[in-house]
Amino acid sequence: MTSQTTVDAADETPDAPSTPGPAKGLRGHPWLTLFSVAIGVMMVALDGTIVAIANPAIAKDLGTSMAGVQWITNGYLLALAVALITAGKLGDRFGHRQTFLIGIAGFALASGAIGFSGSVSLVVTFRVLQGLFGALLMPAALGLLRATFPAEKLNMAIGIWGMVIGASTAAGPIVGGLLVEHVSWQSVFFINVPVGVVALVFGLVILKDHRAKNAPRSFDIAGIVLLSGAMFSLILAIIKTGDGWSWSEGKTWGLIGLSLVCFVAFAICETKVREPLIPLAMFKSVPLSAGTVLMVLMAIAFMGGIFFVTFYLQGVHGLSAVDSGLHLLPLTAMMIIASPVAGLLITKFGPRVPLVGGMLATAAAMFGMSTLEADTGTVTMSFWFGLLGLGLAPVMVGATEVIVGNAPLELSGVAGGLQQSAMQVGGALGTAVLGAVMASRVSNDLPGNWADAKLPPLSPDQLDQAASAIQLGAAPVPPNVPKPVAEQITTVAHDTFMSGMGLACTVAGIVAVVAAFVAILTKAGSNTEAGAASVHI
Numbered sequence: 391m392t393s394q395t396t397v398d399a400a401d402e403t404p405d406a407p408s409t410p411g412p413a414k415g416l417r418g419h420p421w422l423t424l425f426s427v428a429i430g431v432m433m434v435a436l437d438g439t440i441v442a443i444a445n446p447a448i449a450k451d452l453g454t455s456m457a458g459v460q461w462i463t464n465g466y467l468l469a470l471a472v473a474l475i476t477a478g479k480l481g482d483r484f485g486h487r488q489t490f491l492i493g494i495a496g497f498a499l500a501s502g503a504i505g506f507s508g509s510v511s512l513v514v515t516f517r518v519l520q521g522l523f524g525a526l527l528m529p530a531a532l533g534l535l536r537a538t539f540p541a542e543k544l545n546m547a548i549g550i551w552g553m554v555i556g557a558s559t560a561a562g563p564i565v566g567g568l569l570v571e572h573v574s575w576q577s578v579f580f581i582n583v584p585v586g587v588v589a590l591v592f593g594l595v596i597l598k599d600h601r602a603k604n605a606p607r608s609f610d611i612a613g614i615v616l617l618s619g620a621m622f623s624l625i626l627a628i629i630k631t632g633d634g635w636s637w638s639e640g641k642t643w644g645l646i647g648l649s650l651v652c653f654v655a656f657a658i659c660e661t662k663v664r665e666p667l668i669p670l671a672m673f674k675s676v677p678l679s680a681g682t683v684l685m686v687l688m689a690i691a692f693m694g695g696i697f698f699v700t701f702y703l704q705g706v707h708g709l710s711a712v713d714s715g716l717h718l719l720p721l722t723a724m725m726i727i728a729s730p731v732a733g734l735l736i737t738k739f740g741p742r743v744p745l746v747g748g749m750l751a752t753a754a755a756m757f758g759m760s761t762l763e764a765d766t767g768t769v770t771m772s773f774w775f776g777l778l779g780l781g782l783a784p785v786m787v788g789a790t791e792v793i794v795g796n797a798p799l800e801l802s803g804v805a806g807g808l809q810q811s812a813m814q815v816g817g818a819l820g821t822a823v824l825g826a827v828m829a830s831r832v833s834n835d836l837p838g839n840w841a842d843a844k845l846p847p848l849s850p851d852q853l854d855q856a857a858s859a860i861q862l863g864a865a866p867v868p869p870n871v872p873k874p875v876a877e878q879i880t881t882v883a884h885d886t887f888m889s890g891m892g893l894a895c896t897v898a899g900i901v902a903v904v905a906a907f908v909a910i911l912t913k914a915g916s917n918t919e920a921g922a923a924s925v926h927i
Contacts, residue, residue, distance in 0.1 A: 417598050423538045424547055426596045427531035428554045429589040430494050433582055434524040435558035436565065437466070437501075440578055442700045443566030443715055446862065447575040454510045455858050460825050463697070464625060465514045467818040469521025470528075472618045474811035475667055478529035486533035487599040493527030494593060498586025505576040521814075528810045532794065534597060550733075555786055561722050563700065567715025612659050613667035620652035621815065628822040668808065672797055678805075680911035681792035682812045684745065687905035688785045689816025690823065691752055691898040692778070697821045698828060698891045699759070705863020706764050706884050720772045724779030725786070732784035740914050741792050744784035749906035751781030756899035760892045764884040781902075785909075789813075792912045820898070825861075827897055828890040832857050835889050839882045845875070860887050 416422060441448075445459045452458075481489040500519040507513045532551065539547045569577040627635075627645035635642050660666040673679045703714040735744045755778035762771065790809055797805030836857050840848065848856060856866040865883035867876045 416596050419596065420539045420543070420547070422596045423534055423598070424550060426589070426592040427490065427527075427534055428551070429585065429592060430490065430497075430527045431531050431551065432554055432558040433494075433497065433585050433589065434470075434528060435555045436562050437520065437524070437582065440562035440566040440569075441466070442697060443563045444570050444575040444578045446701060446704045447570050448510075448513070449862055451575065452508075452510045452513070458510045458514075459862070460821055461514045462510070462517055463821050464818045466517040466521040466524075467693075467814045467821075468621060468625060469518045470525050470810070470814040472614075472621060472811075473522050473525035474529060474814065475617075475808055476614055477525040478533070478805070478808070479667070480526065481530040481533050485599040486530040486537070487593070487597045489526045490530035490534065490597065491590060491593050493523045493525070493530065494586050494589045496523030497527065498583050498590075501579040501582035501586070504579040525810075532790070532809075536794075538598070551790065561726075563696075563718040564715035564722055567710070567712040571710050571712040610660070610663050610665060610667040613656060613663065616652050616656035616659060617667065620649045620656060621818075623649035623652065625818050625822050628819070628826050672805070672808075675796045676911055677913045678793055678796035680908050681789050681796070682808060684749075684785065684905055684908050684912065685789050685793070685809060685812035686816035686819070687901050687908060688749065688752070688782070688789075689813045690820035691756055691902040691905065692782055693817035693820040697824065698894055701861075701863035702762070702887070702891055705865075706887060717768065717771060718775055720776035721779040724776045725783050728780050728783035729787050732787045736784065736788045736791065736914075741784075741788040741912050742910065745788050745792075745909035745912055746906050748781045748784035748788075749902050749909055751777055752785075753781075753899045753902035753906065755781055756895050756902055760895035760899065762888070762891070762895075764888055788912075791914060796913075824894040824897060828894045829857070829861055831890040831893045832860050832886055835886050836860065836882075839886050843878050843882050845878060845882065856883075859883070861890065863887055 441463060445462065448454070448462060449459050477489060477493075497520055500516050500523060504513055504516040504520070507516060535547050535551060565581075566578050569575075569581060623645045627642050627649070630642065630645075657670065660668060660670050673682075699718070700714055703709045703717055709717065732744055732748070755774050758774040758777065762774070793809040793812075794805045797808075833854075837853060840853075840856075859866040860883045865876075865880040867879050871879070
């Protein structure tokens with residue numbers, strides 16, 4: 391192949407150009423490359439939240455519990471998180487163009503398969519495949535940008551790249567609402583097929599292959615297995631506590647213990663192998679470490695908090711999927727408006743102040759959302775949603791520069807994978823941890839609220855079934871119940887749900903405050919402007 395020959399020659403020639411030269415024609419043109427990768431990145435980022443608005447419809451159609459719905463989200467996020475760093479190394483080793491195109495094709499095919507799935511187990515299975523293929527294209531996109539753009543324009547390109555991710559993440563609920571209400575929940579996944587075809591065509595025509603000169607030549611299989619096992623065990627333990635397991639049970643702590651053992655073994659393994667999955671020396675950089683932790687904490691607060699908002703809008707307020715998405719428009723609009731402004735501020739003043747301010751605004755928004763009631767009006771909701779978008783924008787835009795800019799140049803793919811992996815791990819932890827918080831509060835409050843309303847007593851099994859419905863914002867009203875009794879049950883269900891959601895949002899706000907302190911340790915990377923020099927074309 392021509393691209394292979396070009397890259398190999400560059401690797402062997404010490405005088406290969408250190409910065410991208412002027413683009414000739416379509417292939418390798420910087421701005422067309424940005425446009426091409428943005429289509430793929432948009433598809434993956436959108437899918438992280440577009441499914442949130444479809445969760446109630448999926449749960450109703452497939453008859454699943456809160457844990458089942460969580461796995462539809464977490465299966466995708468976990469697969470992304472586990473595979474992103476490995477995918478970054480694949481791009482560094484075999485070429486970012488190839489991994490990007492394979493990721494696009496696989497993501498589109500897995501999306502179509504989900505639309506034809508008739509059970510939760512199949513949906514989760516194909517969501518995992520979606521995540522694996524999505525992991526291939528995310529760090530490859532960043533690697534292509536760093537290789538294609540001249541040094542003086544790289545910051546601008548990374549800022550736009552971050553803005554696309556942020557805007558797509560925020561736009562998910564609106565797009566999902568339109569599709570769910572006017573077509574079906576399956577259409578949320580089918581839409582990725584034509585978008586994937588467009589992205590694939592653009593990629594084949596425009597993208598030019600690039601590989602780092604000092605890219606890794608082997609893969610840390612033991613590291614991949616240990617890190618995957620550690621994260622899977624931890625998330626499974628947390629999710630199961632929200633689906634019937636107790637924190638006092640041996641099997642819960644057995645999984646947590648297994649996770650800790652795997653994490654420790656992973657850390658030891660990384661110090662022994664020649665080319666580790668995550669070179670631990672990277673974390674000697676305090677800003678890089680702080681940026682990674684910041685991404686995890688931000689995603690816990692954002693993804694965990696927004697997970698319940700869709701159930702609140704549709705279940706408690708009784709809004710349609712489209713109206714739910716429209717109620718989240720302030721969040722989307724503020725992220726789109728604030729992202730380029732945040733990019734300018736970060737370029738001029740550095741990332742520290744915008745990131746700290748963004749996380750404090752996020753914390754304020756989450757604390758505000760914890761005060762929402764079953765009858766809260768649109769204006770109040772819009773204010774808190776808009777403030778959340780304002781707070782998230784600088785973090786979405788700035789964290790990429792902090793992590794990638796402070797990483798060694800030859801590990802650009804690994805750093806890109808680390809940044810996205812941190813976000814996906816945080817998203818999975820957010821839905822799992824806050825889901826467990828919600829489940830615990832609902833289970834604790836429901837018996838007392840039910841008794842105080844003088845409703846007919848329920849057996850333990852009936853209480854469990856009612857709690858499962860309430861966690862999804864639904865009122866467990868049996869058929870043929872007199873209207874006054876149905877209204878009482880609905881009031882109890884909504885009050886109990888709001889108590890759980892309030893606690894979950896409070897926890898998310900506390901996490902955001904911690905993230906603001908972590909953001910103090912960030913600074914602009916010394917490698918960002920020299921990013922292009924690491925890639926020989």
